[in-house]
Amino acid sequence: MNEREELPAIDELRTLLGGRLTTSLPIREAHGRDESWHPVAPPDAVAFATSTKEVSEIVRICAQHRFPVIAFGTGTSLEGHISAPHGGLSLDLSRMNRILEVNAADLDVHLEAGVTRKALNAWLRDMGLFFPIDPGADASLGGMAATRASGTNAVRYGTMRENVLNLTAVMADGSIVHTAHRARKSAAGYDLTRLLVGSEGTLGIITELTLKLYGIPEAIASGVVSFPNFEGAIDAVIETIQTGLPVARIEFLDEVQVEACNRYSKLSLPVAPLLLVEFHGSEASVAEQAERFGFIAGEHGGGAFEWAVKAEERTKLWEARHNSLYAALALQPGKKGLISDVCVPISRLAEAISGTKEDLKSSPLVAPIVGHVGDGNFHLIMLVDPENAAEVAEAQRIHDRMVMRALSLDGTCTGEHGIGEGKRKFLAAEHGEGVAVMHTIKQALDPLNILNPGKMLPA
Amino acid sequence: MNEREELPAIDELRTLLGGRLTTSLPIREAHGRDESWHPVAPPDAVAFATSTKEVSEIVRICAQHRFPVIAFGTGTSLEGHISAPHGGLSLDLSRMNRILEVNAADLDVHLEAGVTRKALNAWLRDMGLFFPIDPGADASLGGMAATRASGTNAVRYGTMRENVLNLTAVMADGSIVHTAHRARKSAAGYDLTRLLVGSEGTLGIITELTLKLYGIPEAIASGVVSFPNFEGAIDAVIETIQTGLPVARIEFLDEVQVEACNRYSKLSLPVAPLLLVEFHGSEASVAEQAERFGFIAGEHGGGAFEWAVKAEERTKLWEARHNSLYAALALQPGKKGLISDVCVPISRLAEAISGTKEDLKSSPLVAPIVGHVGDGNFHLIMLVDPENAAEVAEAQRIHDRMVMRALSLDGTCTGEHGIGEGKRKFLAAEHGEGVAVMHTIKQALDPLNILNPGKMLPA
Structure with a gap:
């Protein structure tokens, strides 16, 4: 396939980016795959951006050609967030990895979206500061904001929702928005920061962040x-x-x-x-x-x-x-982990876990449970052979029951992994009329549907 | 004026609400006035709603007649949020004052929007629980959510942004949305809760809330x-x-x-x-x-x-x-307080305060400063005679300089009072391109511009 002829967007992007635009298959495949069991869907091309301004130019070109744009950090998400079911461009932000300013007196840091949480914490250590949100993987902070990540420390320090002060984002028309200043709180206008946190790249591309920091405990x-x-x-x-x-x-x-x-x-x-x-x-x-x-x-x-x-x-x-x-995967070498999380009010946690444990009792699947239980959040890791259709179906059945049970207990279909492709079917069950509001917002802010299409919102 | 003939919306609303719809001038005036120095603009009518369903019916009628709807809690806001510059209906939620469910094990409470914070805390005291957000006034919790209120405890417990788990809101088309379930965290979909918190009644009418609670400290x-x-x-x-x-x-x-x-x-x-x-x-x-x-x-x-x-x-x-x-007002009896707040990164707080103190030195105005300084938030209360144009102009000059200084110090034009009518002119200076995004959201969710028109967003 001669992509230069077939996809004029790629042509224009190559003119802008030179060697930082690639259509190499291995690189495309690596960008269509996260750490989950969801199928790989490679993008048509991968761009390595180096600045917010460049991201804006890239998005403008893609908008002109109605070419999907999928933001990519480290590829450690778990619900198929970064796959390209409709093709398009994977916009890799990993080279935007500069820590721009640490304000020790204000306990905040301004950085580019490609900085990973471990790199940030290594940088901060000598200053006696740290950033607490820890989803396990060494994810990029832009990706963590986009998926509203949390993890083990959230019970004390909150999630990305509580720890982002300000975002720089490129919207679907290429405009660059700064969502807030550095003040700890504000009552000025709609909370665009929180609208973008957790929007999974469907409303804007997060290119820079200002995050809260904390002193390393004595x-x-x-x-x-x-x-x-x-x-x-x-x-x-x-x-x-x-x-x-x-x-x-x-x-x-x-x-x-x-x-x-x-x-x-x-x-x-x-x-x-x-x-x-x-x-x-x-x-x-x-x-x-x-x-x-x-x-x-x-x-x-x-x-x-x-x-x-x-x-x-x-x-x-x-x-x-x-x-x-x-450790879970090593229990049955060769199998893959169908990983999912739900979150319920803490008073309903025992019920939520025991329901799944009951389901597993009568099932041949091996499936450990771990949880950030202070938040009412737990994870199920079901070991399955992806080639064994019956086993996959059984895992899906138990999974769906776990999610619907969480919803019936006034919980959410995901506490921290997000919706991506994997949980789109549950969004309406959780949000009802709210999904229509979400669709209206998506339609208004991305009328051409170029930002991570096919994710989060049900079709 | 025979309003029954002139305003068919009022006619229909009276059919729905009977005696709970009034056009009495004193009641209308009381509903167009908050606790600030901003001018009174009474609505055409006042409705006292008793349920979410009824609010939905009211909003549907208003939408049909393109009749503005202004949510009203206790009238204690400070930036003219509740005035009716374009007329319309003041929708008083104070009779929706039921505490529906306290979940002590989960540390949360589900209540109607008209419950005030003092009523809630009185109710909770025997259970050893409390709700910490304390803006001073005994405001309604719906109003506090709508204005993203905070106050003295925010440095430890956060603001309304961090303490609302779930909202029930009536949108501009009358649809009823529940923004979330009761789980402490969720990564499922756009954060409609945070979009409505601080939206000052311009995107939806908050009718019920689920709030986080805390144990009364030992x-x-x-x-x-x-x-x-x-x-x-x-x-x-x-x-x-x-x-x-x-x-x-x-x-x-x-x-x-x-x-x-x-x-x-x-x-x-x-x-x-x-x-x-x-x-x-x-x-x-x-x-x-x-x-x-x-x-x-x-x-x-x-x-x-x-x-x-x-x-x-x-x-x-x-x-x-x-x-x-x-106490400040008693310094010069007969004068009114031109009250304003800004919030800056804490490292810039001394600079922000000293700039205003310098301005005041060469001014005849008496103006105390108080602040929730752990957040970088402070208030200026300038005592003015509203009939004295020169004094008002001088107060406005110092006020505008305080706000612009806060913005130049990477702060916000309001830490907790909100935009209302009073700070619309600063929104673009603070948010730049972000204001266009806010306009797009407002236009998408309230295409007829019936929800609190003339507030927050610049014309």
């Missing part, structure tokens, strides 16, 4: 406690949150996941439901929090409470948690 | 400390925030305001810049925070640090703070 303490059943663990979480204990992380691993972590990370945790917690604060307040949590855990049947105040021990535990997906 | 401690100059006070605030001290409130009063409070509330505070702080937590953590803050204040020239751990002493201090507007 003291950090982690600990683990096992429970005879998951209900005890969840009740301990509820009481922890209710009493206002400012836990920084509180992660649940079911017994299947604990066994997977033991094998993968060479640990010897009791094979039982487990909570992994972390406290941030002064030496005195961390000690007080730990003591209170230990008491709460004990009241709900928790066993011996092991503290890991030393950095090495902490790191080992949290590495095991971060590797839990790989 | 211990609360308040204290005051005076400084020889305001720079020392502001530096103490910056260091407090930077070191991550979880201060619940940190309020600045300049010497003019302190003197006003002394007179009005019969206190004997030193007439000097002052910080009024509050800490929430366990007994031990509050004591630790207090000690740390005392040290920081001392380092920046702060004088003797007086603690008020007892509830009566605390109440007296905070009552004085809450009455600071009345």
Whole structure:
């Protein structure tokens, strides 16, 4: 295929970008694939942008040719956000990776969208500052904003929703918008920042961000406690949150996941439901929090409470948690993980988890559950052979039941992975009339439907 | 004027609402007036709605007749949000004042938009829960959401932006939208909640809300400390925030305001810049925070640090703070307060305040400054005789300079009062191209421009 003749958009983009526009198949395929089980759909071309102005020029060319534009950060999303089912351009922002300004006095940083969270935290460490949002993967901060990412620290520090002060975004017509100034709060106008956070590249391309930062806590303490059943663990979480204990992380691993972590990370945790917690604060307040949590855990049947105040021990535990997906996959080598997340009010969490556990009991699937339970958010990783249609169908069935159950418990079809392609079918069940409002906004801001078409909103 | 003949919308509304639709002049005038210096513009009629369904029916009738609809809570806004410059209907939601469900385990409450924050907190007290957002006035929670209210506790608990989980809103076509479920976080679709929060009734009428709640802290401690100059006070605030001290409130009063409070509330505070702080937590953590803050204040020239751990002493201090507007007005009886707020990054706060203080030095106006300085937010209350054109013009001049200075310092033209009528002229200076995006959204969601026309967006 001679793309130069068939796709004039690519021709014009090549004139603008030279070698930073490619149609190489391996690069296109790598840009149509995320870390999920969703099928790969490569774009027609990949552009590596280097500035907001250039992104604006690229979008103008694409708009002129009605050529789809799909923003790409690191490709670590989990719901098919970056695939190109309608072809078009993958707009790779990874070369926009400059940290532009750290305002230590204001606890904020202005940076380009391609900076990853680990790169940011490495840069900040010597200043005694950090950015807490941690979705596991070393995602780009632009991608994390676009998908409203959260992760283990969200119970204490919030999600990307709460931690973006200001975005620079290129809209569908190529115009460049700065959504806010650096003030911590504002009552001036519609909240364009929050409209773009979580819009998955369908309303604008995020090119720069100003993020809130935090001082690295004076003291950090982690600990683990096992429970005879998951209900005890969840009740301990509820009481922890209710009493206002400012836990920084509180992660649940079911017994299947604990066994997977033991094998993968060479640990010897009791094979039982487990909570992994972390406290941030002064030496005195961390000690007080730990003591209170230990008491709460004990009241709900928790066993011996092991503290890991030393950095090495902490790191080992949290590495095991971060590797839990790989540990799960290693349970059945060769299979893929059908990964999904839901989030419910914390009082309904036990019901949400037990429903899925019941479904799994009568199923041949191996499927660990892990969760950021302080938020009522949990993940199911079902191991499936993608070639085995019956197995995939069974996983889909359990998945759909998990999502519909979460909705019936006043929860959401996704706490943090987003909609992408994978959960479009649930959006109407969750939002009802709200979907019409979303369509109206999309239509108004992207009338040609060039920004990440085929994602988020149901067709 | 026979309104029944002239305005068929009113005719139809009366059929729907009976005695809950009025055209009485005193009631109309009371609904066109807020607590600000902005001129009164009464609506053509006032409706007292009792349910979301009824609001939907009202909006449908108004849409059919292109009759403006202005949502009204308690009328305590400060930028002319509720006036009716184009006539139409004031839709009073104060009779929608039912608290529908408290979920203590999930720390949330579902209520109607007309419930006021004090009514909610009175209701919650016995459950050991509270809702922290406190703009001073006993505003309705629907109005607080619509104006993105914040106040003294925002530095610790966030603003309405962070504390609304879910809204029920009637859109311009009468459709009823629920923006979210009760989960603490979600990555499912556009953030309609945050789009409506702060939209000042121009995109939809908020009729019900689900709000986050918090446990009443085990211990609360308040204290005051005076400084020889305001720079020392502001530096103490910056260091407090930077070191991550979880201060619940940190309020600045300049010497003019302190003197006003002394007179009005019969206190004997030193007439000097002052910080009024509050800490929430366990007994031990509050004591630790207090000690740390005392040290920081001392380092920046702060004088003797007086603690008020007892509830009566605390109440007296905070009552004085809450009455600071009345105290200011009492400085020059008969004058009105031209009240405004701006918000800047905390590192620019001293510059923002000193610029205004310089302007005031060469002016005859008396104008105290108070601020929620932990957020970089402060208020200027200029006492003016509305009949004295020169005085009003001088106040406007200083006001405009304060706003433009805040914008030049990377701040916002309003941290919490909103745009309303009063700050429309600054929106473009703050948001640039973003205003076009806001116009597009408004046009798409309210094509007939019936929802609070003439507010927020520049003409």
